[in-house]
Amino acid sequence: MSPSAEITLYLSARDKIVALTSGTGRRWAETALDLAGFTETPDGLHTLALEDQAQARHALTHLHQAALNCQVAVTTHPRPYLGDIAEAIVTALPGHWMADIEPLREQRDQHYLRDFVWETGALHxxxxxxxxGFTAILRDGGGTELLLAERPSDGSYIVGALAPSPDYVRVTAPAPRSVIASNARLATRFIQTRLLPDYERAVHLSRLAEAEEDLRWAQESEAGPYDTVxxxxxxxRFRAHATAFIATLRATTPLPVEQAVFLDRVEKGLSLDDLDGPDPEALAEAGTVWLHDGEELIEMARAATPPAYPTPAKPKALSTAALPPPAVTAVTPAPRR
Known part of the structure; x- marks a missing residue:
């Protein structure tokens, strides 16, 4: 009779073993872990501390016996625990990043995450x-969310962007490209130099498209800019996008005096310091500023669009006819990989 559940053991750098249960008979797997002395965490995982090696060996021996009795398979994952990789990445990224580990006990858990991946490519x-077994969501606290996963084919790590919430912005720009790295250090570097700039550009372009569409619609509407729901x-939406545009413009090279004055006036007129609920009079003023100055702000923001990360060029194929004949006495070394 084949096991109806499986326990996968992951070795963590934090002197512990992390156990993930999966399968239709997952309750039997959890029972085996409890009998062996594993500790259940608030997120439903089970861990075994390794400080006392004798006790840890005894627990693992007991686990295999309990799993056999419960008809549960036990396997050891060959790669490090993904939670350690995620923590190493968020610790090295600038700012205040956090990692949430997502155990994937069933296929539907993966399909649920797949629907939120922005790029329909390798990560999807x-x-x-x-x-x-696991993925990790990396969050910066400002709305940016990245998904980290391990590729079973070669043990490398892939990081891609999750699509922003529609309440944040309706994404219409090309999705940022995922990055692949062999370790946490390289993953951090590729996130900083490729994925995040790609992400910021895509969000900026999506904001521009949505802000321009809303402004054109408002200009063509016969009602006032605050007369209908x-x-x-x-x-x-425009006020929220304007906040981001102004922050981007001020973070770029020093602005001419007239542009700086314009941004101050628009910021005050749109009541950007009170996005949640300005009074009706301030809302009416914001509507007037929107219709009068919105187009100029959009054009300034468009000029400040972050540059696209260059796509690596494919090497040109060399014709064998163009290659010089090898010298008879020369020894050609193997190319470095």
Whole structure:
């Protein structure tokens, strides 16, 4: 009779073993872990401390016996615990990043995450076709969310962006490209130099598209910019985008005096210090500023669009006819990999 559940053991750098249960008979797997002396964490994982090696060996021996009795398979994962990789990445990234570990006990857990992946490429396909144990969501606290996963084919790590919430911005720009690295250090470097700039550019372009669409619609509307629920919603979106545009413009090279004065006036007129609920009079003023100065702000923001990360060029194929004949006495060393 084949086991109806499986326990996968991951060795963590924090002197512990992390156990992940999966399968239809997962309760039997959890029972085996409890009998062996594993500690259940608030997120439903089980861990075994390794400080006392004799006790740890005894617990692992007991686990294999209990798993046999409960008809549960026990396997050891060959790679480090993904939670350690995630913590190493968020610790090295600038700012205040946090990592949330996502145990994937069933295939539907992966499909749920897949639906939020922005790029329909390698990471999307990995969640679609491979059986993973864990993923990790990396958050910066400002709305940026990245998904970290391990590729079973070669043990490398892939990091891609999760699509921003539609309440934040309706994404229309090309999705940022995922990055692949062999270790946490390289993953951190690629996130900083490729993924995050790609992400910021895509969000910026999506903001521009949504802000321009709302402004054109408001200009063509016969009602005032705050007279209907839809117009109020469009104005609210524009004010949120304007906050990001102004912050981006001020963070770039020093602005000419007239542009700096313009931004100060727009910021005050849109009541950006009170996005949640300005009074009706301030809302009316914000609507007037939106219609009068919105286009100029959009154009300034468009000029400040972050540059695209260059796509690596494919090497040109060399014709064998163009290669010089090898010298008879020369020894050609093997190329470095």
């Amino acid at each position: 396909g990995l969640l679609e076709t491979n059986r993973l 839809d117009l109020q919603a469009a104005l609210y």
